Amino acid sequence: MPSALINVPPKAKRGDIIEIKALMSHIMETGYRRTAAGDVVPRDIITNFTCRYNGAEVFRADFFPAIAANPFVSFFTIAKESGRFEFEWIGDNGFSETASASITVE
Amino acid sequence: MHEKNQSTRRRFFGLAGGAALSGAVPIVTLRPAEATPAMLASAIRNVVGEAPVRPGKVKLDVPPLVENGNTVPMTVSVESPMTADDYVKSIHVFNEKNPQPNIGNFYIGPAAGRAQVATRIRLADSQKVVAVARLSDGSFWSTSIDVVVTLAACTEEVL
Numbered sequence: 001m002p003s004a005l006i007n008v009p010p011k012a013k014r015g016d017i018i019e020i021k022a023l024m025s026h027i028m029e030t031g032y033r034r035t036a037a038g039d040v041v042p043r044d045i046i047t048n049f050t051c052r053y054n055g056a057e058v059f060r061a062d063f064f065p066a067i068a069a070n071p072f073v074s075f076f077t078i079a080k081e082s083g084r085f086e087f088e089w090i091g092d093n094g095f096s097e098t099a100s101a102s103i104t105v106e
Numbered sequence: 107m108h109e110k111n112q113s114t115r116r117r118f119f120g121l122a123g124g125a126a127l128s129g130a131v132p133i134v135t136l137r138p139a140e141a142t143p144a145m146l147a148s149a150i151r152n153v154v155g156e157a158p159v160r161p162g163k164v165k166l167d168v169p170p171l172v173e174n175g176n177t178v179p180m181t182v183s184v185e186s187p188m189t190a191d192d193y194v195k196s197i198h199v200f201n202e203k204n205p206q207p208n209i210g211n212f213y214i215g216p217a218a219g220r221a222q223v224a225t226r227i228r229l230a231d232s233q234k235v236v237a238v239a240r241l242s243d244g245s246f247w248s249t250s251i252d253v254v255v256t257l258a259a260c261t262e263e264v265l
Contacts, residue, residue, distance in 0.1 A: 017219035030228070032205045058218065061225075062211040066204050068177040068226040068259075075212070076220040 002026065004099040006087060011104045012079035020051065020059075023072040024089045024097060030065035046071055046091035054083035063091075079105045146200055149207035150238060153198050154246045159238060163247040164197075166237040168227075170252070175229040175259035182212075184221035184239040184247070194221035195240045203233040204259075216242075228259035 007021035024046060031043025051059040058077045087099045167181040184194045193216040199209040212223045236250040
């Protein structure tokens with residue numbers, strides 16, 4: 001079962017620069033490993049990650065096999081208004097997961 | 107006669123060498139086609155096009171000595187005021203010797219406030235890691251760092 005770990009400060013002052021952390025459990029199989037029998041283990045990775053803040057995209061990333069298993073990203077954004085952060089991960093074999101977190105801006 | 111001697115000696119050395127190897131810790135280097143400095147350069151060209159890439163403004167934090175190449179913490183930050191008319195658009199990270207030269211592309215904007223991203227990467231060998239930043243004025247800046255990896259990623263067999 002895929003599961004996400006999100007870290008968004010629950011409260012912030014308007015104009016603060018806040019750090020957001022997101023981790024999704026995923027094997028991130030590179031497609032370059034082989035079994036003992038010599039067969040290539042097919043690639044299975046998350047390829048895209050997006051974060052939206054009240055609907056507006058604030059961060060996006062393209063992942064390649066060189067991103068470690070259970071991909072983790074940390075980035076910053078300015079706390080503008082109370083609302084929701086929505087996170088989306090898309091990957092091989094139809095992988096698609098979302099998560100969200102809310103913030104109160106004073 | 108002379109030839110026969112030589113071949114026996116060669117065979118002896120071959121056998122002795124083989125025995126010594128099998129006695130030692132097996133070092134498995136199952137390395138698939140690895141990226142080359144030329145692939146690194148072309149991967150960077152794919153992002154920047156014909157634009158010049160200047161050194162500076164970008165800071166790449168990766169431990170210089172890595173024990174486990176399967177998960178290497180990496181932080182990239184770019185010197186930028188991050189205002190509406192002077193900001194970092196994207197950060198691209200590349201490597202020299204993994205099977206593929208790309209590591210990740212990160213798209214930010216003035217709403218980020220601070221041009222800094224962190225993630226965890228895989229390194230298949232001791233190699234150079236390069237970060238390139240695209241600024242809002244269309245200029246490109248980069249930095250690179252040499253990383254020594256003792257246990258490489260992607261090389262172990264799956265059972």
